[in-house]
Amino acid sequence: MENRRRSGRVLLVWALLVVAANLRPALTGVGPVLDRVQAELGLTPAVAGLLNTLPLLAFAVVSPAVPWLAARWGPERLLTAALVVLTLGIGLRWVALFAGTVLIGAGIAVGNVLLPSLIKRDFPTRIGLLTSAYATVMGGVAAVASGVAVPVSEVAPGGWHTALGCWIVLALVAVALWLPRSRAPRAPGTVRGHRLPWGSGLAWAVTAFMGLQSLGFYVAVTWLPTVFQDSGVSAAAAGWLLFLFQAVAVLTSLAVAPALRRARDQRGVATVCSAVVLAGYAGLLAVPEWALLWSVVLGLGGGACLVLALAFLSLRAPDPAAAGALSAMAQSVGYLLAAAGPVLFGLLHTAGSGWTAPIVLMCVTAAGQLVVGLVAGRGTVTRPVAA
Template sequence: MIAVLLVAFNLRLAITSLGALLDHLGDLGVSAAAQGVLTSVPVLCFAAVGATAMALTRRIGVDRGLIVALGLIAAGLALRVLDGTPALVAGTAVACSGIALGNVLIPAIVKEHFPHRIGTMTGAYSAVLSLGSAVGAAATVPIADAAGSWRAGLGVWALAAVAAGVAWAPYCRRRDPQRAQVRGASLWRSPIAWAVTLLFATQSLNAYVMMSWLPSVYADAGFSDAKAGLLLATSIVIGLPFFFVAPVVAVRLRHRGHLVLALTTLTALGWVGLWVAPAGGAWLWAALLGAGGAVFPVALALFALRTSSATDTASLSMMAQSVGYLLAAGGPFLVGVLHDASGSWAAAFALLLATAAVQVVVGYVAGRPGKIATARL
């Protein structure tokens, strides 16, 4: 359990630590174009590399695949502090490739090692993942300032990946080559698998939009940049207990669609509140968005709850995350375009409410009781 949580702590550190120093890197000569590439690398890796996870899993197994993921994270974090923008971009791509692989494999690890505690472990690692994200954002600049070098602020997190690798190493086992494997095409033909995938896509889109644009919405409502950032941080912190509890509840429910409806309603109320009274209820809207974001661990739990084995879980996780992140990647861009074209946030909020409606519909399909039927090799 400790090893899994240490791995989860590393699954956003490379991204938020870089974001915390991005403006400072611009002052040091990293061009705006390079900064744009750096912000696009994570979601592209999540989609592209995540799609290759099953090829690795079938060759070396889920447990050993996770060691490979941690090795990529540590190597990438070390590489990107070498001199020059190419090393920074390449290192970020390598680290995010490891994160993408870890994203896919962790649900399968939970399925294999904690089959009777799926809800508890999914909630725990989701909460720790968010905690790691917050630590990376909050601690990177102070570390860099104390050391007098931005490289120290970024490079220190490689130690966290190494620590997780040491903790996980004893649990690596070579996969039994005779164990049945899911025939890849079967999931792609499953309406339930597609419902899980679209659920993951809609919640990812909302999360990326919130992280990208929520401070700007509050700034336009008259808040200072500092207070707008504090409101975003508050949303993340308030979400942590919901991230832990939601998958535990999901395991106990016969139909998880009701839970998706409840959480999506909180998200929708948050967007509506920001639309009609962004200043008057600022803290409440931030809290609602943070709590509603717990659809994320529910979707992760469904990877295990709707499948029969760790290999099946990894296959569904690969499909949902590769396609889901790809679909979600355009969300922040589209919101920005709508805002620039209209001069207000109204069209963007209408789009987000439409995605909330889609999320409820696919949530009811994805949350039905039973397992996905899969063909086998």
């Protein structure tokens, strides 16, 4: 009996990690082939930019509804439905680019919100470890998607369509893993309510930390190669530097779990990691020629901050219902802020004809992240969140 229970928990961990593996590759594979998409479909730069912005807007719109839907359907059924929507979106994007992108964003939004709640419910004593594991898987598969998009588009029939559509296989694996769980009776501790903690200062600190670190990530993946090229790096080298940034972030994600387990709270870790991000942007501002160093530094800080932002959603909540509501609030507002980041960064560059003002903006956001991390790093959202 004990062996069966242990095997069930191991399978559940694998199922959660497969969901995590599906939360980014359908998005990060777009950037490297965006020029090909734009040329083939005759899209203007502004319209092409929607392919990166639409999923973030879908996150912001869908996330607040997830706790209510989970209370009505159960988290397992809702997650299975979201994975089906994600699968349909990847398939639809082959023929209807923007409609498929919206479905992809909606499916991923549900997974983003539910994973912290499910970890809080099923593994309350392993939050740091499992959050680090799923952030590592999510980042690792995202980096692979960025790296293989162009090679696949060059050799596979269908070109960029195949490069973006091949991730449907991974989505189908996730659906197969979760479909049996969607038919099982609801587990104890299922998310029960849907009232979001808008009146909690701690919840707003967690939301701000989530939003600022997400803004930094999406600015980096959108603009860092261009910044590096303007400092004298070739286009090919700039692409590899972006891959290095993501790879270092993945490795850093693995190292955060022991720090979370040993620390009494997360204020010190949040301060150090945010300070590393600030140092990376300050260095890029002062000595842009050292692009390799700043890619590593930003990856070190960014990977750790991602794990912290995800862990806060569970650690600051007293129960799975609260974790779901906090996750919905933090990810709706946070990704809305993140969606504005790359646009504002580009506008500042255009207005000033240089990178000084945009990078100063990132220094300010990193400093703000350090401050809110001191608040988000301890305590519990005690305001009732169940309806």
